[in-house]
Amino acid sequence: MEQEQLKKVAVSDIFINTNFIIPIYQRNYSWKEKEIEQLIEDIDSSIQSPNSSYFLGNLIVNQKESRLYEVVDGQQRLTTLFILQRYLSTIFARDALCFEAREKSNRTLSALDDTGKLDIIDEFFSSEILDGLKIISNYFGKKQLDRNNFKSKLKNVFLIQVQVPQNIDLNHYFEIMNTRGEQLELHEIAKAKILEMLDSTEQRKVGAIIWDNCSNMDSYVQMNFKKEYREKIFTGDWSSLDKKVTSFESIVNLLKIQDNSKEEKSILEILGQEKIVQDKKPSGETEPNEDERFESILSFPNFLLQINSSKNDNLYEMEGNLDDKKFMLNLEWTWKSSINAKSFLFLLLKSRVLFDKYIVKREFARDYKDTGKWSLQRLEKYTDTTKGKSNDKPNYVATFSDRINKQLRTLQSCLRITYTSPKTMHWITLAIQNLLKDENANLTTILENYCSEKIKNSGFENESGFAIERIVFTYLDYLLYRDGNTKYDIKKLSEDWQFQFRNSIEHFYPQNPSELEKWEKPHLDCFGNLALITTSDNSKFSNVTPLAKVDTYKSIIDQSLKLMIMAKMVKDNHSWTKEMVELHKDEMFEILAGN
Structure with a gap:
């Protein structure tokens, strides 16, 4: 069996007639939104013409058989590429990638058919891999990426497949690869x-x-x-x-x-x-x-x-x-x-x-x-004298007075969960820039103006569905938190509510209801029928009726103040209608327009 030490492999061909196994000493799949979206964004932005090319990095392997490789380093990226290609309907063997001792992961990877969908979801499936698929699907939706165009880009994206030397102690090699300080960053x-x-x-x-x-x-x-x-x-x-x-x-x-x-x-x-x-x-x-x-x-x-x-x-x-x-x-x-x-x-x-x-x-x-x-x-600093001698220790106190601190803390967390990629966190630059000039700068006003400009430029009034930018949902929740809403019992500056890491657009009236009539796009994708929740909760919420969502999933409802208003409307009217969707949209747009 010949072993090639270095091999340039197109991502589009990586799983064609080749199988990879992830050994037991490696951890489970763990990439989240930040890593997955960064990978997709890097590929999309780097391939702008048929002559472009982009290298994702190294894939360290140990060749077991002619077309079977054990993954030594790079399994998180490789697993993501497997899920991504399934989502893009790339055809290759179901067992092209498998884990040595993780049945749930193998069952889930194998169940991903060539359409990138799962026929069945149960407790024996890997939630990490399901979340990965959902993140990919949501990202393509919100960025309106063309799947066929992106699929063709993978022909110009490459990995360098590196074969480790024969007769090496792989456990020791893996430990060295992951030891802090192996090379300078x-x-x-x-x-x-x-x-x-x-x-x-x-x-x-x-x-x-x-x-x-x-x-x-x-x-x-x-x-x-x-x-x-x-x-x-x-x-x-x-x-x-x-x-x-x-x-x-x-x-x-x-x-x-x-x-x-x-x-x-x-x-x-x-x-x-x-x-x-x-x-x-x-x-x-x-x-x-x-x-x-x-x-x-x-x-x-x-x-x-x-x-x-x-x-x-x-x-x-x-x-x-x-x-x-x-x-x-x-x-x-x-x-x-x-x-x-x-x-x-x-x-x-x-x-x-x-x-x-x-x-x-x-x-x-x-x-x-x-x-x-x-x-x-x-x-x-505070001085601790409880044990008979002075001992200086750190003490952590609110940076501002209670009201201002709550408001600015919530405003910044709104921006943090909206702009998740470090390369898009320009609001932090703006804040530091102003503080360097004047430590007493009004950060709340500065960041509210920043958000208002983002809202204005998003053109949210004319968008629907996944085309509505995330800042519209998150800043609306901030405004509801800041000002409260007596009509819908939203408490002003409530200590009990904080932003969660939400990135998945949820249709309150489901896209594919099992018990109700199917709505047409204008009402289904209307802002009044949408809310932002966590990716993992989106799968639970998916096709459940609005009444069932309100009765069963309070913890999910509480993630969004907008969603809490929608839930109260359902409770008060015992239904969720197209007219209510339009009313809710108009009321929320009025709040956004005033800020």
């Missing part, structure tokens, strides 16, 4: 290039401290610094940068780090040494479980792109500013000179403090430890 290369531009070893050490402590996005940046540094850089209550911190050079002077090294080492060598130390021991003095309490809405590389974009007043929404595929190109200016490097490092720290203080996070604590909730809090 782009943001680590950017760090090296920036530090190389600084004027002395002392400056490079301070630059590395700033970079490393800002890179841990899941705890407040103050707590990432050693206590001795924290006391010098931040105010007495730790809430802000000290007034003495006005530039990178001022931080170097405040920290006064001694240079005891006898020889200069390359920055890449320093990076390698630091990475090993960090893996063994955190660089900061975080409180117990603090890294587990908060979850940032941005990764560090995406945050770097955000603050880089914020420096351009009128170009914050310029195409490509937040595109991680252009990461090095976007940041290239930072390592062109020592002045640029110092300027960016100071901007990084200042922006990170503002980001933690004024941009929402997910918080996991107390009765919401498992599910999490939206959080808008600032960090302040």
Whole structure:
């Protein structure tokens, strides 16, 4: 049996006369909306002509038989491509991809016929794979992608199939492939290039401290610094940068780090040494479980792109500013000179403090430890004297007064669940940009104006069905939350309601009812008959009658204030009619038009 070490394979042909098996030591399929939509978007945007080509990356395999390969690395992408091609009605063997020891997954993959649909759904099917199919279907619907056109693009999309050496210990190889720090990521290369531009070893050490402590996005940046540094850089209550911190050079002077090294080492060598130390021991003095309490809405590389974009007043929404595929190109200016490097490092720290203080996070604590909730809090120091000695600890308090905090927290979470791809989160750039100019900037007004402009440009009054942009649904829910609605018993600024990660358009009167007459498109796809819910709940809701939905699925109804109004209308009238759909649409459009 001949083994090809490297092979270029078109995605359109990957499953033709070839079988892949995913071994037991690999985890189950776990890609969600973010990863799946990003894959589809990358393919769609990269293939603009018959002469275009796009490489998705590597697929590491171990050849078992002539046309049978064991997947060592790349199974999440490969499984998504399998589901995607089934959705596009590509014809290939049902067992072209299977899991070694996951019967539910195999049953579900096998049940996907050449039309991309499932005849039966039961408890013996994989919910993860079903969700993947639903996400793909919804994305094609909301973006109005032509399936045949997209299918033809896959002929110009390629994977590099890499064969591992013979007689290798695959379990050990897989562990190495997934070990943190196997190779430098782009943001680590950017760090090296920036530090190389600084004027002395002392400056490079301070630059590395700033970079490393800002890179841990899941705890407040103050707590990432050693206590001795924290006391010098931040105010007495730790809430802000000290007034003495006005530039990178001022931080170097405040920290006064001694240079005891006898020889200069390359920055890449320093990076390698630091990475090993960090893996063994955190660089900061975080409180117990603090890294587990908060979850940032941005990764560090995406945050770097955000603050880089914020420096351009009128170009914050310029195409490509937040595109991680252009990461090095976007940041290239930072390592062109020592002045640029110092300027960016100071901007990084200042922006990170503002980001933690004024941009929402997910918080996991107390009765919401498992599910999490939206959080808008600032960090302040408090002194614990309960054990007979003073001990300074972090305390988290609402950033603003109660009403303003609730409103801004909900407004930001509205934007977060609407623009799920990091490359579309321009609202964060806009917020940071204004805070850098004036920390007292009215973020609520700024972001409401941003949303209003998006609503206006969407042309929602003339759209229907999947063509209605998600911001129309989410911003409407925000307005109902902000102002309340006495007619339909919607409480103003209710503490009990928060946005969930909703991305699936639900037809309240079902598209294919089993017990009722089928409605024509104008009423079926009317805004008054639509709501936004989570993808997993859409499958439960699917063909159920409006009355049954209201009686049975309160937890789903409560996801959307718009949907709660629709449910109350059903309860009051004991029905859901075309006239009610039109009434609801008019009432909701009036709310949107007034904002």
